[in-house]
Amino acid sequence: MVSSRTPDPSPTTLRAGGDPDGEGRRRAWSRRADPIFRGVLIVAASSVLLVLAAMILRTTWEAWPVFAKEGLIGFVTGEQWSVGTSRSEVTGTYGAWPFIYGTLKISFLAILFAVPLAIGIALFTNEIAPAWLRRPLTYTVDTLAMVPSIVYALVGMYFFRIYVWAPIGRVIADSPLGALTFFSGPVLLSSYWSAANILAIMILPIITAICRDVFAQIPQDEVNAAYAMGATRWEVMRRVIVPHSFSGIVGGTMLGLGRALGETLAVAVLIGSSQRWAPRLFFGGDAMPAVIANTFADAHPEAIWALLAIGVTLFVFTMIVNVAARIIVVRVSGRLGGGAIV
Amino acid sequence: MRSFSTKAAAALLAFSLLAAACGGDDAAGDPTAASNGGDAQETDDNPDVGGDGVSADRADLLGAGATFITPVMLEWIRDNEPGIAVNYQSIGSGGGIAQFLEETVDFGSTERYLTDEEVADAREIRGCDAIHIPDAFGGVVPAYNNPALDAALQAAGQDSLVLTGEVIADIFMTNVSQWDDPSIAALNPGVDLPGGDIIPVHRSDGSGTTYIFVRYLADVSQEWNDTIGYGSEVDWPAGTIGGNGNEGVAAEVQQQPGAMGYLSIAYAIENDITMASVINADGNAVYPTVASVSEGPSSIIDTIPDDFRYDILGVGGDGFPIVGTHWVLAWECGYDDDVASSLQDFLRWVVTEGDDLAVDLLYSPVTGSFEARVLGQIDRINAAE
Numbered sequence: 001m002v003s004s005r006t007p008d009p010s011p012t013t014l015r016a017g018g019d020p021d022g023e024g025r026r027r028a029w030s031r032r033a034d035p036i037f038r039g040v041l042i043v044a045a046s047s048v049l050l051v052l053a054a055m056i057l058r059t060t061w062e063a064w065p066v067f068a069k070e071g072l073i074g075f076v077t078g079e080q081w082s083v084g085t086s087r088s089e090v091t092g093t094y095g096a097w098p099f100i101y102g103t104l105k106i107s108f109l110a111i112l113f114a115v116p117l118a119i120g121i122a123l124f125t126n127e128i129a130p131a132w133l134r135r136p137l138t139y140t141v142d143t144l145a146m147v148p149s150i151v152y153a154l155v156g157m158y159f160f161r162i163y164v165w166a167p168i169g170r171v172i173a174d175s176p177l178g179a180l181t182f183f184s185g186p187v188l189l190s191s192y193w194s195a196a197n198i199l200a201i202m203i204l205p206i207i208t209a210i211c212r213d214v215f216a217q218i219p220q221d222e223v224n225a226a227y228a229m230g231a232t233r234w235e236v237m238r239r240v241i242v243p244h245s246f247s248g249i250v251g252g253t254m255l256g257l258g259r260a261l262g263e264t265l266a267v268a269v270l271i272g273s274s275q276r277w278a279p280r281l282f283f284g285g286d287a288m289p290a291v292i293a294n295t296f297a298d299a300h301p302e303a304i305w306a307l308l309a310i311g312v313t314l315f316v317f318t319m320i321v322n323v324a325a326r327i328i329v330v331r332v333s334g335r336l337g338g339g340a341i342v
Numbered sequence: 343m344r345s346f347s348t349k350a351a352a353a354l355l356a357f358s359l360l361a362a363a364c365g366g367d368d369a370a371g372d373p374t375a376a377s378n379g380g381d382a383q384e385t386d387d388n389p390d391v392g393g394d395g396v397s398a399d400r401a402d403l404l405g406a407g408a409t410f411i412t413p414v415m416l417e418w419i420r421d422n423e424p425g426i427a428v429n430y431q432s433i434g435s436g437g438g439i440a441q442f443l444e445e446t447v448d449f450g451s452t453e454r455y456l457t458d459e460e461v462a463d464a465r466e467i468r469g470c471d472a473i474h475i476p477d478a479f480g481g482v483v484p485a486y487n488n489p490a491l492d493a494a495l496q497a498a499g500q501d502s503l504v505l506t507g508e509v510i511a512d513i514f515m516t517n518v519s520q521w522d523d524p525s526i527a528a529l530n531p532g533v534d535l536p537g538g539d540i541i542p543v544h545r546s547d548g549s550g551t552t553y554i555f556v557r558y559l560a561d562v563s564q565e566w567n568d569t570i571g572y573g574s575e576v577d578w579p580a581g582t583i584g585g586n587g588n589e590g591v592a593a594e595v596q597q598q599p600g601a602m603g604y605l606s607i608a609y610a611i612e613n614d615i616t617m618a619s620v621i622n623a624d625g626n627a628v629y630p631t632v633a634s635v636s637e638g639p640s641s642i643i644d645t646i647p648d649d650f651r652y653d654i655l656g657v658g659g660d661g662f663p664i665v666g667t668h669w670v671l672a673w674e675c676g677y678d679d680d681v682a683s684s685l686q687d688f689l690r691w692v693v694t695e696g697d698d699l700a701v702d703l704l705y706s707p708v709t710g711s712f713e714a715r716v717l718g719q720i721d722r723i724n725a726a727e
Contacts, residue, residue: 080577081577082576082577083548083573083575085457085459085573086459087459087460087463088459157593158593158597161597162597186539186541188541188583188598189583189594189597189598190583190584190585190594190598191583268546268586269586269590272583272584273546273583273584273585273586274578274580274581274582274583274584275577275578275584276578276579276580276581276582278580283580283581284581284582284583284584286546286584294546294547294584294586295546295547295548295575297433297434297436297437297547297548298434298435298436298437298547298548298549298550298574298575299436299548299575300436301440303548303575
């Protein structure tokens, strides 16, 4: 993930680096093998593009009747989702805003919860933890990344939301904050709040891993120089390590956000699935991947087109996030330097 | 090739189910049993294992559709006396209808009848009718989680909470949002109702259970009919939450204090979730049981049209009012003779002899005068040229 600044070796250097004085037959084979290998690589590389293009075109094509009826803007901003039962035309009303809102809200909250925690864990592992603890700590965080979604979903459903999140939510709703619409009760077990929390746990490992790598890339000389000038540990972390790694942190965050946007199963179980939205934290809403997964199996044909339209929208959002991440990283690393994320 | 391996799979499935049953386990409706059978088909090369004596004019059947019927369907497949090997894919009513209309299965299975458009399409696809064959009924019950209310009911000496369709509709429209609402108190006089929010819980997936429930609410509540309507997936009001499948709703109801959801009756009984009685069209408060669910369809037998596309509404007498039908979909023409006779034999056995298995698993079987009419439907399979 973290690239060094050395330029890629060009094809010409590769060829020149061959064995000019080698045996004739072997060289003849190499001459034939080279273009074949090149062809294989081209096919491999272009297959990604082809698969991607096929997916986009196919889903957009299938979803087109829905876009045509609702209009692109109408589909994205419409607040009503009432499915029809037709096999040949679009008879229902399809406004995907409640799902778009839900996806953006829980992803943003998850980032808000996970990024500070990830930076904290990474700093602790790299800078503060005693040497014997670093390995186990790293493994533990990496193990979190390997747990399948369904396990997160079940643990969230049968444990966390009952004994941790809902009680915390009730404390917030009963506090003076509860007077604000956003924090008002009643606190439901399945809500934006529960979904955001499970997402935060799920994206924590990848952000932590990247932060750790990026922090480890800071030139030791700069750190030593800061210490030599009398900086405390806290000051070194705050003034040297974190600013230096800003673009890396942004990159890691965007990877986490990508996962959060697309996470299906755990969100489907915990978000509340109500096809409505409200600017409240403890309200049961829905998210784009979750509504697809939940309603797909029993949907009438026209509802399936509408679900594909949500899929296309989700794809577009993911692309926007990626491009935005790229732009931020390029801008910021130009200004601050430091480990860049590709 | 398919029929060859499905026979082996079905025979093995029957064998493994039988073995499990003998072992004292309740294998009924165990989805892993089905997948075991599926796995076994890869390894087994002897199609005659199980010795079910399949004769030359028998064919193996492939069906797909509703998950609602799966537990009893597996039992029927295991125990059916004609010995027909059936491979049933539990993929949901929508998928069952789609596969049936694509002619990739011998029969479809669904909790909702075909729409007019689907009926017309079916006629175009094969040039004859798709036949609706009811094989079981299922009640959909209001189930809730409110221990304080249960204690109050017990103190008042009342067996169960009594609700009307209108009040249930109001609860799910969030018009009635408190457990001590006057409309609930009026139906349960003498019960000291505790307060607290009612959290309505619905299915988040499209579902025949939803269809049965909201079809009933649309029938008894004009406001529901005007604002929400009915379908296997509806636009639920804000403030409700959804759970995926019966198990999702059950989990939500069991964990969320103050929740009220709707469940397939078998699910509510098996999970010991508190159910409410509902007042039917004759003004009787009826508690959901397998017997009271069976009453409903019999009471409306005379109003059922010849094409068997119907909703069960206006149930009176001792019948529990929220009831739906499970249909098998079959074609009126175009089967090979052996497939048609196997399908008829299997369905006849299910409708006439399969009742006990259904009752054991809390389904309400097709009985009496209803049964006679259903047998007439089965006779239509492959009858048209």
